[in-house]
Amino acid sequence: MQRYKRIVDAFVARIRSGDLAPGTRLPTHRALAAGEGIAIVTATRVYAELDALGLVSREQGRGTFVRDLALPPGHGVDQDTVAADAVDLTFNYPSLPGQTETLRAALRDLATSGDLEGLLRYQPHRGRTRDREAVARHLRRRGLDADPERVLIVSGAQHGLATTLMATLNPGDVVAADALTYSGFRALAKQLHLELAPVATTSAGPDLDALERLCVARPVKAIYTMPTLHNPLGWVLPEATRHDLAALARRHDALLIEDASYAYLVENPPPPLAAIEPERTVYVSGLSKSVATGLRVGFVVAPPSVVAGVERAIRLTTWNTPALTTAIACRWLEDGTVDELEARKRDDARARQAIVRAEFAGLPYVGHGSSYFVWMPLPEDARADRLAATLARQRISVTTAEPFAVATPVPQALRLALSSTDLDTLRSTLRTVREVTLEDAYR
Template sequence: MDTSPVPRARYKLIVDRFASEIASGALPPGTRLPTHRQLAEEQGLALVTASRVYAELEAMGLVSGETGRGTFVREIALPLSHGVDQQATAAGMLDLNFNYPALPGQAELLRGGLRQLALSGDLEALLRYQPHAGRGHERACIARHLADRGLTVEPEELLIVSGAQHGLATVVMALLKPGDVVAVDALTYSGFKVIAEAYRLELVPIPLTGNGPDLEGLERLCHKRRVKAVYTMPTLHNPMGWVMDGPWRQRLVDIARTHGLMLIEDAAYAFLADGAPAPLRALAPELTVYVSGFSKNIATGLRVGYVVAPLQWVPAMERAIRATTWNTPGVMTALVCGWIEDGTVARLEAQKRVDARHRQTLAAKALAGLQMISHPSSYFLWLPLPEEVRADQVAVALLSENIAVSTAEPFAVSTPVPHAIRLALGSLEPGALVQALHKVRQVIGNFAW
């Protein structure tokens, strides 16, 4: 075999031939390609050049390499994000991709809230610029809301933001620098991955066990790398649904104190978990930034969130809010605080806990026989797929049935990306949800047989 360097023109011809065969369907999705060594022998290439061919095809999104399994043709009809980042839900699509849990009567609730706001004497003030972190009485209102849920904070430690995603971006912009190393679960919230990419953070994965993130793995990681922060969802983890127990939380705090880590605690879904252990913020207020909002417990269109941080970090975060949105959303914040004070938020949270449990019951029945990872009060679940089933093929087959799901790719920080799909249960009315879940089970079964 000739192992001399291959002229660039020939190397590109091999890449182009593969790309053409994939685009035409001559190499259909799921096709296992020759090993690097086999390709080198067949084409008379150096092994390093064969590896470059596959690397370029992978960079083009045409193939995926899976450790221990080989290189496979990807389903190019599916967006590279495989779901939650880019895939818009078309009209008529049964959406198991995004969660926007709503209850009957919430539109009327909004009408009533707007009428009440219009009658208030403070309406004109809402048309002017607000303080960067929110008006003092509204910060105090949200602090009381947290105190009722077992987390005591001072209003001065709380900043109102334009939704929890903006809160996470504010934390990153204010407290981290490009190149900083942030430890995250090997499967983590896709929205934080997007922020990390935009701000050029290096995400390093914490290994997962059957019950949650492996803190011994985090400890080893801290000895090898200069980790600056840990991003975590200890209560209703997205996508896995875990609620970490008290000893796990205390162990994470101990590691953070030993290694000087900042903890970024995402509590977007925490309201769904009854009786959860104390938040990390309660265990280590001096090093924890707590982020949540009102998108899931009220409505996703209400872009109101909050960040709780140690006092010494608040000025930097105020500057980040000023740089991104100048001030908090005054009208929306006033609506939310009104609903906190009249008990509407507490009532909606209680109703959504019941609703989520009902949907999990429907899912367990519709998907009986499949492996599932979830929490009884979660609005999503994780479906690891059988060994012979590829997630991209399942997702595309479901798209052809007008059902949108997400694969593991948007959530994965380490490789290989597991073949699994995440199902969001909170967006469809129950009858349509059951219909969609039965189709999911059928499609997975078709590929498994």
């Protein structure tokens, strides 16, 4: 057996036995080489293999650390389930009292509408005309005057992002994205073999000077952005910054992909990028967060040059949005149900952020006053994966920065989703998070 293989196997045995605890910093490449009597290039190969096995994480400037094997890779977008008895601060699925009865009433109304036979058939790939018109009217209330001919109905915002990327980009294309960005977009880009180029951020949004330099240096084909309630950092870009971003995209002939999944939580936001620069912006949103996660209905508003490509991608992936859920969603768009639910969820999110302020007083965190998530940066020498593992043992599921990070090194931070438990449970859970964080990260 090759020498480096024996060293790898020894590390594997010690990590899996628990002899090397999660969060343990391994020797530097030079120290490992000296200790084992091997070349530095061989030491590098040892750590590369351990990384490929998912046993360690390598962080530029900080070293190589043992992963916690009790946590799924990324413990975010890659996580399939949360233990039934755990409090879920990983995913947001906000629901309000009475939503079940709202659905029951909608199903009764639909059953007597006389349109059931039509719902049993394939629908137009981008949605029926009357449904696209209902979406367009809804978007006008959000500040986007969208022509129904440019509206496409998709199976949730994630499907909207997927079909947009399939329609507009090719493997190897460079897409600019914030250094911390939505984990689902990051996973999509990887699946479609796109290169994500990180853009440095400020406390108020992306660093547009850094984005300008990136577009000069690299052939950036698209810019992915969340101007209204960024996930996970919670900013809302001012209108002037939106105009500057649109002008930058024009100068470099880059497509803007505007993700507005959480935009409904912001009252009276600035106009969407799609209203400022409609000819090069694809606007993507949906009803999963504002209404219900099980209602997989979303919408894309695309420039005329992109519509046919997105329609083709819908046909290739789902053929059309399920007719029954689309019919219910569009009824609710028309009768005011969606507007009512969005207003109530804004109030609910504000109440949850008030709990965050009370329980995290004195701790650094980043969030928006009406968002359903909060970002908690940790001290530089802390280990987010170790803290997540400690919380998991207390039946609290959280996400580290790893699934959101486009750039390296990955920051030590937690992202906490706030909407998937009742207020009393959220209060006591955040109190535990505070106590564990102070004990583990600030000792």
